[in-house]
């Protein structure tokens with residue numbers, strides 16, 4: 001795990017949003033985060049300490065205004081900087097639930113789903129909002145190993161299927177009784193490793209068609225009467241801070257779009273995926289949503305001019321930058337262990353089951369004490385989870401004021417790939433989630449109970465009667 005290099009004069013208030021920064025992905029905390037008169041952290045007009053008293057901990061606290069602002073910045077900057085038509089779809093793998101799908105749909109965004117479960121959740125949310133008729137235009141079905149049953153489910157609901165490989169393509173040819181809308185996912189050979197990228201021409205990815213087979217692929221698709229291919233897709237990675245990789249991607253895909261058109265496909269859409277990074281720590285420096293969209297739009301326009309091809313309909317599918325900064329996770333402090341001259345562990349009531357990113361990717365986070373926001377953070381501590389795993393460390397070398405059992409510790413920027421990758425490891429019930437907005441807090445995910453943990457278990461009679 002990488003140690004954080006922190007300034008010893010920090011306070012919780014230093015992580016509050018800066019008024020001069022308007023892009024949510026460039027803040028560490030939700031845009032409504034502030035300190036109230038009790039010196040408590042407040043989000044969406046709700047006191048975080050009171051939220052924990054009411055809903056328990058660990059608790060995901062999702063700020064509606066941050067999600068709405070990020071969504072509208074994507075939508076409006078595409079309208080402003082891209083001269084063709086465009087669509088923003090939310091990569092629901094970042095966090096998929098009825099409330100989140102409804103929130104995002106109410107902002108006019110569509111959806112990237114990657115499984116029957118994400119598709120079901122999205123359809124259910126749209127239906128409850130009276131938007132079922134729009135589902136066909138709003139949902140794009142991804143995935144490198146969609147089952148025939150999942151494909152049929154997407155076909156029944158007239159979603160666009162983003163075809164990933166030959167097996168899927170051939171399965172669709174068999175399943176499609178009427179024309180279905182598809183796009184093709186291609187491997188662009190642009191590799192991103194968060195802060196750096198390389199254009200290798202590498203085709204070593206489990207996702208997408210090999211670009212060396214484009215001619216054969218386009219020719220095959222063109223000959224299928226029931227496959228209407230409307231566009232091309234690529235996604236190069238996540239938590240990317242540079243603009244150049246996506247600009248290169250735009251150039252590569254416009255070239256392939258022109259080739260597809262030459263081979264007789266009526267492709268008019270380019271989906272450049274997601275990937276814009278967010279600010280988890282002070283050293284993270286992603287471009288703003290507006291800057292990112294502007295750079296991508298310009299790259300598509302330039303590539304089209306160079307090739308003399310018409311402007312495609314442009315799609316982007318952000319996940320992390322739409323929801324990551326909008327959520328924090330509140331924990332209650334429990335035990336601690338001081339090892340003189342080594343470190344002090346502070347344990348909280350969650351850990352790798354509600355946030356698997358530190359143990360999986362060595363991800364860094366910032367933390368504040370929600371009940372003492374203005375106190376100087378003078379103590380270097382390691383925030384440990386409660387799981388039976390030495391690696392269950394949420395933050396190594398975090399700076400905090402002196403803590404005691406019962407304090408409310410808040411890890412910032414936990415909206416993306418936290419709840420969605422959560423587990424019941426050690427049979428911990430998954431946390432509750434609340435949506436906060438202008439002083440109102442609505443439960444959007446119930447805390448799991450012990451009964452939930454055994455709900456799917458089956459105890460065979462033979463074992464009950466075994467003596």
Ligand SMILES: Cc1ncc(COP(=O)(O)O)c(C=O)c1O
Nearest residue numbers: 091235238239274275318319320
């Ligand atoms: C195909 C695809 N699109 C979009 C995304 C969203 O990426 P991000 O959350 O970095 O915006 C992902 C995430 O890995 C993805 O695999």
